[in-house]
Each structure stands twice: as structure tokens, then as C-alpha cells.
Amino acid sequence: MRLARFTEFGKKIICVGLNYKLHVKEMKNSLPTTPIVFLKPPTAYVINEGSIRIPKNCQELHHEVELGVVIGRKGSSVNENEAEDLIGGYVIALDMTARDLQSKAKSSGKPWSIAKGFDTSCPVGNFIPKEALPNANSLDIWCKVNGQLKQKGNTSDMIFTIPHLISYISQYFTLEIGDLILTGTPDGVGPVNSNDIIEIGIGDISKASFKIE
Numbered sequence: 001m002r003l004a005r006f007t008e009f010g011k012k013i014i015c016v017g018l019n020y021k022l023h024v025k026e027m028k029n030s031l032p033t034t035p036i037v038f039l040k041p042p043t044a045y046v047i048n049e050g051s052i053r054i055p056k057n058c059q060e061l062h063h064e065v066e067l068g069v070v071i072g073r074k075g076s077s078v079n080e081n082e083a084e085d086l087i088g089g090y091v092i093a094l095d096m097t098a099r100d101l102q103s104k105a106k107s108s109g110k111p112w113s114i115a116k117g118f119d120t121s122c123p124v125g126n127f128i129p130k131e132a133l134p135n136a137n138s139l140d141i142w143c144k145v146n147g148q149l150k151q152k153g154n155t156s157d158m159i160f161t162i163p164h165l166i167s168y169i170s171q172y173f174t175l176e177i178g179d180l181i182l183t184g185t186p187d188g189v190g191p192v193n194s195n196d197i198i199e200i201g202i203g204d205i206s207k208a209s210f211k212i213e
């Protein structure tokens, strides 16, 4: 098992949307009754200190800081009690979103894939082994743009808990070593522009930084 290299080509990036009440409110959506799941391709990865590209035709690129769960053991159709065993570790991550392309897709009933899955849409910090983060269900996650705090949330505010998400997703997708689950963003999402610096972190435990090209 080479979890330190979970960003290597070929792994699934499974994202959960609308998992924090205040973000649901700021997006003027209704509360989900089951997790909202979508995918990014592995070409979305950017590692710490890399660059994020604004995708073609996007005029409104948003930051969404999220806790990422890295899968350390293969599993399918697991229940919530078994879910913990599948976790290998965590990362702080961004679900970069071409908000204008997403809104356009939503209003015409089309998929979000380009708006959420373009190259460089999944910047990630360094891998944190599970043992180093025993309280993943109560962590401060934050995002700064050019030094200004834009997002500050706590994973205890998730609508669907990490074990619930793992169990739910595993009913549909076999989870494999190195897969990443992004667990949704808290409120405060907003636009970024060329040359902006985005910093993200988990309290003072982990920090990563990215530049918008």
C-alpha cells in the first residue's frame, strides 16, 4: 500500500456536495435527504504549492475548501460500523468549481462534469495518516485568499458524517486503495482570479498553498 502517493494516476476522486447547512443556504438549495455524489477525474489533482488553471470559458472560478478522506482498504457495500476500517488518512483539499459553468449546466439540466472536473480542479495538501487525526469528525477547516480568511468551518457540522458517506458511496462504487472522498464545503465559497494565492488548512495541523495561473 503506497498511500503517500494516492494522487497517482488512475484513482477515483468522489465528491459530496451540499453537506453543510450554511453552504446549502448560501447556494439557495434545499437540504439533501441523501448525499449528493459526483466525480472528478484523476487529472484534476494538483499537489501542494502547485498552480490552478482557470478553465476555458470560465469567468467565475470558486474556492471550496473540503476535508478529503483517503481510502486505505478496498471495500464494497460496507455498513457505517465497518466504514472506519476503510480510512487510510486525510488531506485538506479544494473542490475548485467553475461556478458560472455549473450554474449554466444546472439550469439546463446538464451534468456538472466540466465545471467540477477540469484539469487542476482538485488541489490537495499533504497526506495525513489516520492515526495522526483521531478526531476527524470535529476539525476546523479553513481557506484564505491572498491572506484574507474566506472560509472557516468545522467537520462536526456535516449533514452526513464520514462513516455515513463511506457506507453510502460504497453501495454504488467499490472503494479502492488511494481513492479520495471530498466531504463537501462549508459556507463562504467565493471567486478567485489570476495570480491569487489560496491557502487551505486543517487548524494548525496541515496547510497547503496554491497559485491561480
Ligand SMILES: O=C(O)/C=C/C(=O)CC(=O)C(=O)O
Pocket (backbone or CB within 6 Å): 015, 016, 017, 018, 019, 020, 023, 027, 029, 064, 095, 097, 183, 184, 185
Ligand atoms: O447546487 C449547487 O448550486 C452547488 C453545489 C455544489 O457546488 C456542491 C459542492 O461541491 C459542495 O457543497 O461542496
Ligand SMILES: [Mg+2]
Pocket (backbone or CB within 6 Å): 015, 016, 017, 064, 066, 095, 184, 185
Ligand atoms: Mg464541493
